[in-house]
């Protein structure tokens with residue numbers, strides 16, 4: 001018996017489209033991809049639920065490797081500032097007014113937006129994370145959660161306790177639909193003695209690391225001034241990478257930094273839109289990939305993007321580096337698509353996610369490909385990277401469960417959500 005069969009469907013598996021296929025899902029995994037008609041007839045009779053995928057393309061769900069998802073609450077709140085000005089003068093004073101109630105609806109807003117645009121996994125760094133975990137649980141999306149840890153904050157030690165609790169409560173939930181990392185925020189908010197506590201806690205409980213690193217020129221210059229080393233080299237010397245890490249941004253990294261990252265399994269969350277908008281720069285992604293570093297894509301928070309649309313990040317990853325290097329082959333469509341899917345999965349420690357293949361986790365997006373901007377259908381990966389709209393995502397499945405069907409969210413009450421976001425806007429007001 002299969003829990004779900006998607007039939008009459010074109011399936012994007014790695015770089016090829018399998019036409020007229022059927023995907024059989026059992027216990028959250030892709031059990032079979034059938035192409036033989038008789039097999040499909042048989043599987044139809046053996047399935048609890050059958051979806052007709054006519055006119056649609058099944059593709060792996062997008063994987064957002066770096067965000068602060070509840071920051072959707074601050075979308076279009078303070079724009080056109082550079083990182084430190086934006087954080088210190090706009091965002092942090094406003095975040096001081098956050099509580100569980102607002103984070104609940106901010107998280108729901110982000111999850112609704114991600115599901116609607118074909119994202120099935122996100123990696124978050126924020127606070128009030130137990131609330132975020134509850135929203136992940138009830139919405140059915142996949143998430144890797146970390147509690148942002150700022151050593152300079154008055155709640156620095158309490159934050160460590162919260163992150164450890166988050167790990168103990170949620171890590172591994174629902175066959176690893178939820179995982180937990182520690183979230184030391186950044187070099188400029190985490191002094192060395194605090195990083196030592198983070199590393200000790202990581203070793204004690206076995207949790208991995210998610211940190212902003214080498215985001216701006218100013219950050220790198222300040223760390224060099226204080227320690228004589230780049231942020232990557234300094235964190236390496238402190239022992240942060242003893243078991244790999246997920247590093248967000250890595251815009252300003254040297255060839256020596258890249259060697260350290262490659263040798264120590266430091267994966268990168270590349271956030272091209274946020275880096276452009278905060279005027280941080282362009283990360284040397286082709287160079288990092290050439291060194292063997294795993295690079296995934298992220299949106300960063302919706303206050304610095306200003307949306308959670310991963311297809312935009314795929315498109316930017318595919319185009320930005322071409323122009324920077326005057327090389328159309330710098331990041332081909334397939335490489336950008338892989339960064340948005342299977343490479344992102346690897347960066348988050350999932351090795352059976354991000355490709356539609358037997359034995360892989362059933363996180364699947366059905367795109368409505370029967371539209372003029374998809375035609376002609378020479379190359380579906382190129383269509384996704386260069387032509388598709390994220391709203392072409394029609395049906396979304398995570399862990400074998402349908403979370404959006406024909407553009408209707410099945411686990412989120414959108415009308416209530418919109419009303420709550422209006423209330424939040426009134427509460428936070430203007431700067």
Ligand SMILES: N[C@@H](CCSC[C@H]1O[C@@H](n2cnc3c(=O)[nH]cnc32)[C@H](O)[C@@H]1O)C(=O)O
Pocket residue numbers: 068083087091092095125126127147148149150153155159185186212215274300301304
């Ligand atoms: N300071 C918080 C915890 C930090 S959560 C993660 C933080 O990252 C911030 N953030 C969002 N985008 C970026 C970015 O691009 N670089 C650095 N920090 C960011 C975000 O506003 C949030 O404050 C506390 O009181 O416990």
Ligand SMILES: [Zn+2]
Pocket residue numbers: 066067068212248300301
């Ligand atoms: Zn960030």
